[in-house]
Amino acid sequence: MARPPKAREKALTAYCELLRSEGERGTTVDAVAARAEISKGGVLYHFPSKEALAEAALDAFRAACERDLVIMAEAPEGPSRHYVRTSWTSGSDLDTYYVAMLRLAQSSWQPAIDALAWVHQAWLDLIRGEVGNRHAAEAIMLIGEGLYHHSAVPGEWSRGTFARSLPKLLDQVDRLKA
Structure with a gap:
C-alpha cells in the first residue's frame, strides 16, 4: 500500500493534537x-470537511486498536499484565x-462513542479470557484505566507515586488472575 502524502499525515496529526x-x-x-x-486548501484537498477529518481519525484509531489487540493477545506476559503495564x-x-476519540465522544459523535465501546469491550474480553472471572477482569481493567488517567495528570505526583508502584500493581494483577 502506498504511503499517504506527508501533508495528509500532518493534517491528521494536527487535527488529533487540536482535539x-x-x-x-x-x-x-x-x-x-x-x-x-x-x-487550508492543502487540508481540504485531503479532507474535504471536518467530518472527513473525524472519519480519518476514526479509521486510524481502529487500525491502531486492531494492532494493539493482536499484540495484547500474543503478549508472553499475558493480556492482563500487558494491559496494565502499557496503560x-x-x-x-x-x-x-x-x-x-474521547474528545469526539464528548461532543456526542456516535461513531466515536461506538468505537470506544468496541475497544473497551475487546480489551475486557481478552482479559476475561485469560482470567476467567468477570469481576477480577474488571478490576484488572480498572487498574489499567486508573494508571492511564494518572499518566495524563500534570505534575510529578502521579508519575512519582504510580511509576514506583507499577511492579506491585502487576503483582496484584497476578493475584487477581489466580
Whole structure:
C-alpha cells in the first residue's frame, strides 16, 4: 500500500493534537492548517470537511486498536499484565487517536462513542479470557484505566507515586488472575 502524502499525515496529526488541546469546537479546518503548517486548501484537498477529518481519525484509531489487540493477545506476559503495564505509557499512536476519540465522544459523535465501546469491550474480553472471572477482569481493567488517567495528570505526583508502584500493581494483577 502506498504511503499517504506527508501533508495528509500532518493534517491528521494536527487535527488529533487540536482535539486534545482545544476540544472539538476549537478544532477548525483553519486551526488544523495552521498547526500542520500547510494551507487550508492543502487540508481540504485531503479532507474535504471536518467530518472527513473525524472519519480519518476514526479509521486510524481502529487500525491502531486492531494492532494493539493482536499484540495484547500474543503478549508472553499475558493480556492482563500487558494491559496494565502499557496503560502507563502515553504519546503512542494509539494514545493520540484514543484521546481524539474521547474528545469526539464528548461532543456526542456516535461513531466515536461506538468505537470506544468496541475497544473497551475487546480489551475486557481478552482479559476475561485469560482470567476467567468477570469481576477480577474488571478490576484488572480498572487498574489499567486508573494508571492511564494518572499518566495524563500534570505534575510529578502521579508519575512519582504510580511509576514506583507499577511492579506491585502487576503483582496484584497476578493475584487477581489466580
